[in-house]
Amino acid sequence: MSTPYGSRAMPLAKAAAFLCCAAVAVALCAGCTHDRDVAAAAAVKLGERMSPGPYGDIARGRYLVRAGDCEACHTAPGGVPFAGDRAVPTPFGTIYSTNITPDPETGIGRWTGADFYRAMHEGIDRLGRHLYPAFPYPWYTRLSRDDVLSIKAYLDTLAPVRQPTRSNDLPWPLDRRGVMAVWNGLYFKDGTYRYDPKRSAQWNRGAYLVKGVGHCGACHSDKNLAGATDPSDPLTGGFGENAYAPSLAGGTRDGLGGWSAQDIAQYLGTGHNSLSAAAGPMAEVVERSTQYMSEADRQAVAVYLKSLPAPKEASLAGIDRSTLDRGAALYVDHCAGCHLAEGQGEQGAFPPLRRNSAVQASSADTLIGVILQGARIPATRGDATGLVMQGFADRLDDAQIADLTTYIRNAWGNRAEAVDADHVEDLRRTLRKSPGG
Numbered sequence: 433m434s435t436p437y438g439s440r441a442m443p444l445a446k447a448a449a450f451l452c453c454a455a456v457a458v459a460l461c462a463g464c465t466h467d468r469d470v471a472a473a474a475a476v477k478l479g480e481r482m483s484p485g486p487y488g489d490i491a492r493g494r495y496l497v498r499a500g501d502c503e504a505c506h507t508a509p510g511g512v513p514f515a516g517d518r519a520v521p522t523p524f525g526t527i528y529s530t531n532i533t534p535d536p537e538t539g540i541g542r543w544t545g546a547d548f549y550r551a552m553h554e555g556i557d558r559l560g561r562h563l564y565p566a567f568p569y570p571w572y573t574r575l576s577r578d579d580v581l582s583i584k585a586y587l588d589t590l591a592p593v594r595q596p597t598r599s600n601d602l603p604w605p606l607d608r609r610g611v612m613a614v615w616n617g618l619y620f621k622d623g624t625y626r627y628d629p630k631r632s633a634q635w636n637r638g639a640y641l642v643k644g645v646g647h648c649g650a651c652h653s654d655k656n657l658a659g660a661t662d663p664s665d666p667l668t669g670g671f672g673e674n675a676y677a678p679s680l681a682g683g684t685r686d687g688l689g690g691w692s693a694q695d696i697a698q699y700l701g702t703g704h705n706s707l708s709a710a711a712g713p714m715a716e717v718v719e720r721s722t723q724y725m726s727e728a729d730r731q732a733v734a735v736y737l738k739s740l741p742a743p744k745e746a747s748l749a750g751i752d753r754s755t756l757d758r759g760a761a762l763y764v765d766h767c768a769g770c771h772l773a774e775g776q777g778e779q780g781a782f783p784p785l786r787r788n789s790a791v792q793a794s795s796a797d798t799l800i801g802v803i804l805q806g807a808r809i810p811a812t813r814g815d816a817t818g819l820v821m822q823g824f825a826d827r828l829d830d831a832q833i834a835d836l837t838t839y840i841r842n843a844w845g846n847r848a849e850a851v852d853a854d855h856v857e858d859l860r861r862t863l864r865k866s867p868g869g
């Protein structure tokens with residue numbers, strides 16, 4: 433999407449969020465769809481050479497490998513499952529996933545159970561180097577040692593595949609793995625999941641799956657400037673490349689407050705229920721991962737998610753009803769004609785404003801800039817429609833644009849801070865000075 437600020441006018445925070453949630457990009461990238469069934473069948477065939485593993489229970493390992501969606505990231509488009517070499521693009525550069533088949537030279541064939549546990553638990557590889565959190569070890573750290581060793585036992589049954597991992601294409605200083613030691617010091621705390629005796633066994637199982645192998649928060653929790661998730665992993669919604677993973681907490685405006693546990697379990701099993709259908713990255717999570725969970729585990733996940741409290745609607749606290757009403761009226765008059773009543777937009781013509789990352793960015797400048805200056809789809813883009821949005825600089829005053837912006841940022845499940853007229857006035861002045869403004 434092109435805006436007057438260039439495409440992806442994302443603040444650094446969003447870009448940084450990336451390292452952690454490169455998963456989303458992976459899930460979105462075109463090549464992902466090597467035929468799932470063929471790949472799954474191949475993996476099953478390879479995996480079912482059930483030699484008695486020295487470490488753990490192979491069948492349990494296979495189940496956890498699916499629940500953890502390891503194959504998604506560790507398989508190149510069209511490549512052999514688990515042989516790695518999938519490019520994980522980040523705004524900083526590309527990280528390649530590694531070969532986790534038991535090949536001694538290029539895979540993890542020489543890794544001991546302890547080496548493997550250290551990688552999953554601490555994000556450190558066999559040679560003691562730090563791994564990047566594009567590998568979701570901040571979640572996998574919560575797995576029990578037994579479960580991790582079972583995963584290793586399953587991976588050991590795969591046919592070894594010789595496929596070296598390419599070196600990452602990251603700029604300095606991120607190309608230095610040592611940087612991750614600092615990052616870990618600041619943002620990462622290893623630690624196995626701790627059973628909460630005040631809760632039911634079912635709740636604990638759900639929490640263990642969500643916060644551990646399921647790494648749901650890699651997409652559904654927000655990230656800070658350095659791409660790290662709040663250690664409490666609040667699941668109150670987060671951004672990935674081009675996709676907003678909505679809150680899984682108890683809110684009704686944005687969250688699962690209106691869903692029953694049964695609705696959640698059904699969604700995870702089938703990708704849809706009477707309230708929603710999974711699209712984009714979540715459709716792939718369901719296809720490759722949650723649909724293979726046992727019904728009991730899906731129920732446990734649902735029970736855990738239903739226990740999450742509704743987050744405080746902080747950004748709405750200071751916004752009065754009349755501001756939102758004035759904004760809504762302006763929206764109907766000036767925007768709904770193209771972006772439609774619920775901000776849902778029109779595929780291939782008008783972008784959605786609902787759950788739109790540019791709209792909800794911590795800085796409202798992109799949104800205000802589009803309202804002032806308009807937007808056009810660049811002619812160079814293959815799917816350019818030639819549709820143009822005229823700017824509203826001459827038609828709306830600063831106070832009106834502030835109300836409208838505040839409304840759009842808090843309508844239809846969007847949530848972001850309010851904007852005042854002074855802010856619009858400042859930006860208007862800045863844009864007037866800038867070339868093309």
Ligand code: HEC
Binds near residue numbers: 496503528552565567
């Ligand atoms: C979101 C994508 C993603 C998922 C899901 C994922 N990985 Fe990875 N994994 C990576 C990336 C990327 C690397 C390379 C990191 C680096 O180079 O620092 C990696 C590295 C590893 C390593 C280190 C290997 C080495 O040679 O250094 C192991 C072991 C590993 N992953 C195992 C797993 C297992 C087991 C699962 C599932 C439970 C899994 N991964 C799921 C992306 C992922």
Ligand code: HEC
Binds near residue numbers: 677699
């Ligand atoms: C790769 C990123 C990613 C991961 C990992 C992920 N999700 Fe999602 N999830 C999304 C996105 C994006 C959506 C929004 C899908 C849509 O709009 O159709 C979503 C939607 C959902 C929804 C529907 C919410 C609603 O309000 O419509 C539920 C429930 C859900 N995810 C549960 C989970 C659980 C449980 C896990 C962990 C087992 C998980 N997700 C892991 C990206 C992810």
Ligand code: HEC
Binds near residue numbers: 767790807824
């Ligand atoms: C005549 C139809 C039309 C009207 C009316 C219109 N827009 Fe747009 N808008 C578009 C088109 C077309 C684009 C896509 C341009 C592109 O792809 O870069 C767009 C893009 C946007 C974007 C950028 C979205 C993104 O993801 O980058 C925002 C924000 C936006 N419009 C907000 C508004 C607001 C607010 C109003 C009302 C003041 C409005 N639009 C009125 C057609 C319209």
